[in-house]
Amino acid sequence: MSFKKQYLKTKPICKVTFKLTKEEAKNADSVKLLGDFNGWDKSSQPMKKLKSGGFTATVNLDKGNDYQFRYLLDDNEWENDWEADQYVPSALAYEDNSVVAV
Template identity: 35%
Template sequence: MLERNQLKSRTQVTFVLPEETPAGPVSVVGDFNQWNPAAHPLKPRGDGTRAAHVSLPSHSSHSFRYLAAGDYWFDDEQADLHDGINGRIHT
C-alpha cells in the first residue's frame, strides 16, 4: 500500500506492507535511493504493518520494488503504473 502526504514542494510517500508478509526484513528500493536495500528498510508500526517513508519531489515519477530476505524481489499491487519490471509512483 502507498500513502502520500503533500508537503510544499515535496511529497512524503509511505510504503506499507503487512508486518509478516513476506517474513523477514524487507526494503523499498528504487531510483530515488540508487536501488540501495540499506537505504529504506521497512520498520514495524503499531497497527500490524511495517513501513518506510521517502520524501520525493512533487510532480515527479519514480521506479521502485521491494526486496525481501533471500533476494526475493516483488512489486506493489497499488503502484500507479507497472512498466514491465518495476512499479512506478507519481508524486
C-alpha cells in the same frame, strides 16, 4: 501493499508512506524499499517492522516526478506493489517495476 501520499504546502515535496502487511511481506524478517529515490542501493536501511509483522517506510519525494521501485524481501525476493500508480518493464530483468507518481 499500499502507499499514501501527503503533499506539503510549503515545499515542492510529497511524503510517501509505503506499507506492507505481514502477509504481503510473505512473513519476511526484513524488507527493503528500493528504487530510483535511493539508487536501488541494497545496503539501504530496511523498512520499519511493525508489531503486526508488517512493514512501513516514509520517503520524501520531489513533486512532479515518477519513481520506479520494488520491495526486497529478506535480501533475496523481489516484490511489486500491486496498488502502484503504474508499472514499467525493468531494464535489468523480465519483470515490471512499480511506479509512484508524485
